[in-house]
Amino acid sequence: MSKLGLRSTFTTLCAMLLMGQALLAQASLPDFTELVEQASPAVVNISTRQKLPDRAAAGAGQLNVPDLEGLPPMFREFFERNIPQMPRTPGGGRQREAQSLGSGFIISADGYVLTNNHVIADADEIIVRLADRSELEAKLIGTxxxxxxxxLKIEAxxxxxxxLGKSEELKVGEWVLAIGSPFGFxxxxxxxxxxxxxxxLPNESYVPFIQTDVAINPGNSGGPLFNLAGEVVGINSQIFTRSGGFMGLSFAIPMSVAMDVADQLKAEGKVSRGWLGVVIQEVNKDLAESFGLDKPAGALVAQVLEDGPAAKGGLQVGDVILSLDGKPIIMSADLPHLVxxxxxxxxxxLDVVRDGARKKLKLTIGALPEDGETLAGNAAPGVERSSNRLGVKVVELSAEQKKSLDLKGGVVISEVQEGPAALIGLxxxxxITHLNxxxxxxxxxxxEVAQALPKNRSVSMRVLRQGRASFITFKLAD
Known part of the structure; x- marks a missing residue:
């Protein structure tokens, strides 16, 4: 065979190989067409209407419509043509209708619909648009x-x-699909x-979110997240963004959480959750070393609320909770999810570490209060003492301060000098309630404790600032 023939044959083989690879790659990707056809009819669009007075509209970042009376005809005509006029109330004040678009999905044939609370918050009227474009007013069962x-409930x-699927069976790397109404589409x-x-996520302590890279944008909120079996495994709820649009990080509420909430709302009209009555924080490398742990893990108890379930069950400040009912606490945020x-x-x-030794505690879970409890108190002058090693001056707490802060002891910093205290941000x-x-x-x-602190080893200190307790660590150099 000539060189030209060999070259032609080689080129043909390469082309066939590339085509085969492309076909193989295409064949390995999931086909969502059947899933979408079957699931789409149960996905709905949600819009809300809320009548707001002028001041509320202005406070919400809307245009402040000027008073047109007294303007020259030319300017009055311009404003009337370009600025929509809001209807006047019987009292003479204007009102506007604020609309927000979101998504939802039907979970029962008699009209129960799940969505996000933030989609329908403060709404005077909730409209559900079905796949056939018909619109029904929804009743709010609970949030x-x-x-x-x-x-929500629609009459149909x-x-x-x-x-409905089992969100706990999801695996990282598994394909998922979202259907919704981003930007009203x-x-x-x-x-x-x-x-x-x-x-x-910040301020979302009771939801173990599913993180995906599914494109979610405004309007997708409240819509379903499906697995490849066509089962809803989550409610698309939030995105991480710096631009206002999708940046590759989206978060969904697991269906195990959502259905437990829905069942309680349907039965009781409200949701009850377990509660320990503690303030916890993450265990980093330095804290792990100071508490005698092999590795950073668990939830460090920084505060125990008086008469709460934890206090009655014997949990103490400085305990590190490693597991609850045998379920490990790797990150401190795991504990609120489980409780x-x-x-x-x-x-x-609870499996805890106290004073370097493991200990088991059994306690009764309480009910999460409707409003969070906070501790507050201000320092007052007293007799000053000084520790040259840390570079702070402290005073003893008065009886009134101890009562307001629910403390049996502790000292308050009256002055921060140059030294370790200033470097760690005191x-x-x-x-200060605990040191080393x-x-x-x-x-x-x-x-006395400060003078005896070890050198070149992580030391922990428990600090209350504006009623909020946390442990910090530092090292004293030679």
């Missing part, structure tokens, strides 16, 4: 702001419904994979 779940029968479909499970899922009155077993007014795992009952005790 749970802590999980951002809302349950024989409605298409979604299949009904039944938009986006797909991606599960990026992580059990994510905690919140328990019913008030349930018995739970401020006047901070209250020892309780501080007086200024004298503080001085």
């Amino acid at each position: 749970d702001p802590r999980s951002d779940v809302a349950l 029968t024989g409605l298409p419904i979604v299949k 009904d039944h938009s479909v986006t797909a991606g994979i599960v990026s992580a499970k059990g994510r905690s 919140g899922a328990l019913k008030p009155g349930a018995r739970a077993e 401020r006047p007014g901070d209250v 795992n020892e309780s501080i009952n007086s200024a004298k005790t503080f001085t």
Whole structure:
């Protein structure tokens, strides 16, 4: 065979190989068409109407419509043509209708619909638009702001419904698909994979979010997240963004959480969650070393609320909770998820580390209060003591301050000088209750413990600032 023939044959083989690879890659990707056809009819668009007076509208960042009376005809005509006029109330004040678009999905043939709480919050009227473009006014059955779940009811029968899946069976890397109304574009479909499970977000302590890279934008909120079996495994709720649009990080409420909330809202009209009555913080490398742990893990108890379930069960400040009912606490955020899922009155077993030794505690879970409890107190002058090693001056707490802060001891910083205290960010007014795992009952005790601190080893200190307790660590150099 000639060189030209060999070259032609080689080129043909390469082309066939590339085509084969492309076909193989295409064949390995999931086909979502059947899933979308079956699931889309149960996905709905949600809009809300809220009548707001002028001041509220202006406060919400809307245009402040000028008074047109008294303007020259030319300018008055311009404003009337370009600025929509709001209807006047009987009292003469203007009102406007604020509309927000979101998504939802039907979970029962008789008209129960799940969506996000923030989609329908403060609405005077909720409109559900079905796949056939018909619109029905929805009744709000109940909401749970802590999980951002809302349950609606529309008066209809024989409605298409979604299949419900088990979010706990999801695996990281698994394909998932979202259907919703981003920017009002009904039944938009986006797909991606599960990026992580059990994510905690700021101010969202009771939801172990599913993180995905599915494109979610304004209007997708409240819509379903499907697995490849066509089952809803989550409610698309939030995105991480710096631009206002999708940046590759989206978060969904697991269906196990959402359905538990929905069932309670349907039965009781409210949601009850388990509660320990503690303030916890993350255990970093330095804290792990100071508390004698092999590795950073668990939830460090920084504060125990008086008469709460933890206090009655013997949990103490400085305990590190490693597991609850045998379920490990890797990150401190794991604890609220597990406790919140328990019913008030349930018995739970905690595995804790106290003074370097492991200990088991059994206690009764309480009910999460409607409003969070906070501790507050201000420092008052007293007899000053000084510790040259840390560079702070402290005063003893008065009886009134101890009562207001629910403390049996502790000292308050009156002055921060140059030294380790300034470097770790201590401020006047901070209250120190523990130092190097020892309780501080007086200024004298503080001085003695501070003078005996080890060098070149992580040392922990428990500090209350504006009623909020946390442990910090530092090292003293030679």
